[in-house]
Amino acid sequence: MKILVIGAHGKIAQRLHPLLIANGHQVTGFVRRAEHVSPLEQIGVQPVVCDLEKESRLDEAVGAAEVIVFAAGAGPGSGAARKWTV
Secondary structure, three states: OEEEEEOOOOHHHHHHHHHHHHOOOEEEEEEOOHHHHHHHHHHOOEEEEOOOOOOOOOHHHHOOOOEEEEOOOOOOOOOHHHHHHO
16 A cells, blocks of 8 residues: 655654555655655655645645555644644
8 A cells, every 4th residue: 555654754653664664555755854865765665855834735745645644743842833834
């Protein structure tokens, strides 16, 4: 199955990726920063740099995903306003 994980560099997603891959799923992951690409590639996740707060459309980035897991957070130290935008 083609699974997209939004927030692919976060703590929850990092625990989820190996489970999905071990069960034969093709995993794509949204990350906000380019420096998060390489660590995901090393574990078998196809990264896509996509900032949810800046993109007006996500259809191309989502592609042919059959399942979407939303694991994105606002990040440590962020305020209430940012938590709502994410």
